[in-house]
Amino acid sequence: MRASLALHLALFRRQKAQIARAIEGQSSAFRAYEARYRRRTSEYRRVLTASAVSQRVQAADVVYVGDYHTLPLAQETYLELVEGVREAGRRVVLALECVEGRHQAAVEAYLAGRLAERALLARLGHGTSQGSWSGLRTLLSYAKRHRLEVVGIDRRAQGERSLELRDAYAAERIARAVRAEDTPRVMVLVGQYHVAPCHLPAQVERALGEAHGARGLVVYQNAEGVYWRLAREGKVGMSQAVELPDGALCLMNASPVECQQSFLDYLEAESGDSPLRDRSAAERFREMASLIGRLAGVPVVRWLDEVEVVTAADEDALGRIQQRGRFTQGELLQLRRHILSRESCYIPRARTAYLASLSLNHAAEEAAHFVRHCAVGDAMEAPRRASDAFYARCLEEALGFFGSKLVNPRRTCLGTGEWALRFAGARGVERQIAAFVLAHKAAEVEVPDEAVKLLPLRKDRLFHGVSHALGYLLGDALYRDFDGGQVDRAELRTLFRDPLEDPRATYFDWVRRLSR
Structure with a gap:
């Protein structure tokens, strides 16, 4: 292993341990959920060009984009994907985990100009600090500027089944958007673990039923397993995106250390x-x-x-x-x-x-x-x-x-x-x-x-x-x-x-x- 890679990996492990100390009480269900994600993202099949990524996104009906909530680049990259499909003549819907479904009316009022940003912030329960609000504000400002529909897909849930319940709730709201008569393209932004095909995408397929035939695409961002594999092969700087064995994509725009640092x-x-x-x-x-x-x-x-x-x-x-x-x-x-x-x-x-x-x-x-x-x-x-x-x-x-x-x-x-x-x-x-x-x-x-x-x-x-x-x-x-x-x-x-x-x-x- 190259000395620089060893150093980078050592820093990653130290910060990972620090984050683990900060987040206590992870359930066995969460650990199993995380493990399924990690198995899905441990290898890659081939490196992709930016144009190949664009073509895959254009061909999909539902695009599940993994989010690292505290990394602004993650939301910016999502909006770049949205921008790439927005002018294709097909209506685009933004399905956002950072908005709870119970606040749908407030979001729609904001997008229609009937509710001020500060009032929306208060309704959503965010503090007034820039750090906790800037990512969501960027997303909603974009939607308002381009007159895009926004669907809140998160709900509050606790206990061993909280992840399953949240995925099921999000899936129903995404499926409802997909079923619209004008068949919009739904761009989903949700936490990285949720977009593993066996999690939220599987729930959406069940909610839609086999007869619907909506084409889904999973797009991870900076999955750790893929990143370290590319780093060991000396390909990190040369690989903007890769295809995984199951057909999912992974965009490489930041190192895991950067992601951790944003969370810290x-x-x-x-x-x-x-x-x-x-x-x-x-x-x-x-x-x-x-x-x-x-x-x-x-x-x-x-x-x-x-x-x-x-x-x-x-x-x-x-x-x-x-x-x-x-x-x-x-x-x-x-x-x-x-x-x-x-x-x-x-x-x-x-x-x-x-x-x-x-x-x-x-x-x-x-x-x-x-x-x-x-x-x-x-x-x-x-x-x-x-x-x-x-x-x-x-x-x-x-x-x-x-x-x-x-x-x-x-x-x-x-x-x-x-x-x-x-x-x-x-x-x-x-x-x-x-x-x-x-x-x-x-x-x-x-x-x-x-x-x-x-x-x-x-x-x-x-x-x-x-x-x-x-x-x-x-x-x-x-x-x-x-x-x-x-x-x-x-x-x-x-x-x-x-x-x-x-x-x-x-x-x-x-x-x-x-x-x-």
Whole structure:
């Protein structure tokens, strides 16, 4: 197993255990229900193109789309499928688990413009927080904008038979929509476990009867078994969708770790307890730092209790950082600007990670910077002349981005093509950053001495923007070669431990190495 995959899987297992601790009281019926889903999604038959997925959806009468409720991308992908069939001339009905059937009248009033969004929110029993409402609001806003019928298919149920009762209720409401005289296409969005063919789809078939002949299609999203199979085969980034042995489809748009993280963030947001949320962020930061440190051959255990994790929710973030290091007034002003910019960072002098959001990418990137600090100590902030400082920052950014890719392999950065588009469309400093990035990338392999002449040496927004972009590009290439086996763990350890006495030479050595 590749080292990067092993690390990603280890993080998945840790987060899975954390989620299991948070969800207590799972019944034997639920465990059996989950097991049937996992058996159905443990293998895949073949990789599919986006056009093949579209054709399969177009040919179906009822499309069952699996939802990971706390992952916005899951609902966005569902709407992309809806958009793909909406203009085919056939009426489309949205059947949503996130709406209970008993609230059908309120939803219809909202769609007709007779009920305000806030009033609907109150009727549905959601809190006013953005996190608990944004996914449903996106779905209903889309339906209202395009004048689509919405059917609530959920009901409250408890006990050993709760899943069976909920599926039966949903099936009756879906079947009623399918039987309409104009034979609409029904797009169902329901929790991933429910869409296994032996669960809700089987109930719908029974409700419709054999004579009806409605064609059903199951579309999972990011099923764990399929994902890890693709990851072991090195196909995660190349496979947008696969077909399963039973004919169901599985869309691959996020890693299981990302899905878990969205749920963990949801749990924290719903708790309403800021200190608990902060402690969880620190806990996850230390877990990721420990895993990255293990891979990089950097002992971090002795420092884990000393690192401080400050989040945007902390009302005195700057004060907490200031207490842990000596800063001049100018440096404090820079830190304040950074916090206002809503960007995460790691501050070596204070041994503190500031997380502007609870983004998995941000936390992993700053965890990698912390590991780097454990490896080289004060050398991370060594005074350097301007050109050396530029390339040192490029390399630090590269290691940070690399660390985040270990945790989230699907993370992307702007490539040279996208920088070219930004140069064409942006203005001011953003356009200047794009120009420097493109010019430097064009020169750095063939004529590196000329590339050095293209540096923005004043430590301002341009300096940071260009070094940040070049660092991300290098980190992305480093991860790609490490994941592919062209860079081994020993070389990675050497880079993490490099004090960068000659950062310019180190940068160009790695650029030449990775460009091959």
